[in-house]
Amino acid sequence: MSLDDALKLTVDNDKLDRFTKLFLDSGFTQVELGHLATRENGHWSAKHLVTQLGKKRVTSPEGRSILKQQLAAIRHFTKRHKFKGNIYQHISDEPLSVHAQDYVAVAKLVHELFPEAPVFDATHCTTELVGSVDIWCPQLDIYYKHRDFFQQRIKAGEQVWIYTCLSPGGAALNRLLDQERTRQVLLKWLIVHDNLSGYLHWGLNHYQKQTDPFRVTSPRFDDKTGPSRNFLPPGDSHVIYPSKINHAPLSSVRLSAHRLGLEDAAMLLELKKRSPKQTQTIFNELIIAPKQHQLDLSKYREARTKLMLDLTL
Numbered sequence: 001m002s003l004d005d006a007l008k009l010t011v012d013n014d015k016l017d018r019f020t021k022l023f024l025d026s027g028f029t030q031v032e033l034g035h036l037a038t039r040e041n042g043h044w045s046a047k048h049l050v051t052q053l054g055k056k057r058v059t060s061p062e063g064r065s066i067l068k069q070q071l072a073a074i075r076h077f078t079k080r081h082k083f084k085g086n087i088y089q090h091i092s093d094e095p096l097s098v099h100a101q102d103y104v105a106v107a108k109l110v111h112e113l114f115p116e117a118p119v120f121d122a123t124h125c126t127t128e129l130v131g132s133v134d135i136w137c138p139q140l141d142i143y144y145k146h147r148d149f150f151q152q153r154i155k156a157g158e159q160v161w162i163y164t165c166l167s168p169g170g171a172a173l174n175r176l177l178d179q180e181r182t183r184q185v186l187l188k189w190l191i192v193h194d195n196l197s198g199y200l201h202w203g204l205n206h207y208q209k210q211t212d213p214f215r216v217t218s219p220r221f222d223d224k225t226g227p228s229r230n231f232l233p234p235g236d237s238h239v240i241y242p243s244k245i246n247h248a249p250l251s252s253v254r255l256s257a258h259r260l261g262l263e264d265a266a267m268l269l270e271l272k273k274r275s276p277k278q279t280q281t282i283f284n285e286l287i288i289a290p291k292q293h294q295l296d297l298s299k300y301r302e303a304r305t306k307l308m309l310d311l312t313l
Helices: 013-025 061-080 097-113 140-145 147-155 181-193 253-274 276-286 297-312
Strands: 031-033 037-039 049-051 087-089 120-123 135-138 159-162 287-289
Touching: 037 097, 049 061, 049 097, 061 097, 135 140, 135 147, 140 147, 140 159, 147 159, 159 181, 181 253, 181 276, 181 287, 181 297, 253 276, 253 297, 276 287, 276 297
Parallel strands: 031 087, 120 135, 135 159
Antiparallel strands: 037 049
């Protein structure tokens, strides 16, 4: 999509259809539509959001016109491809309280003009967005801090996912290169334990230009120079590696741990249906407190064996 000088939207449907077919043919079943807005001037604590196309403030007449055109085009695209029940709309990444009003304004437009698509975002603020976000996805440390709030959203019928990015560190669960692999497994246990709906995977293959992902495990996160420049924690940028063999990615032990955790989650969900009490007993052996977990591999294997045995009874 692009805008002309008069801020009129044009869509390259041939290119859009080609990309859509590429992903559908590869087995993708859900469609997440890109962010409609971003922070003004790229400043993290900006007071306003601007449109991705044209960079107009989202509450200005120009910004609202762009958003309405964009939502109309997207809705036409989804109807043409008969997407229903598997499409989601992102508004702006990791919104903060300082520009929450702008976020709410865009969410209102989405709900009015594109009601088929739930609003789904990584969220850094809470109460300000109630009624605007349909699927919450707080960073894990934010979820820990506001767990009661997010549990209330689940009871209200909304979905809550979690993700890790840069943090949390210390004793919390994460998937960094220098952490025990048990943490990646227990991320999925936590999801079932807290009735969460999913895990948003940041940093699958976020390689930096002209760097070797096999050697550079803590790439720079921004373009700053001097002591203020930021680096990602080791392994935060990627859990798969490029390969010249059939252009297929290479897995990692951390990605394998994620898969093991997903397999455990499927078993835990099944046992939870049959016997919540038995499931909670198994949980208590590994999920001790929000930031306290049993990471000993032998203890994990004992709990997993008990889980499988309980399922066969």
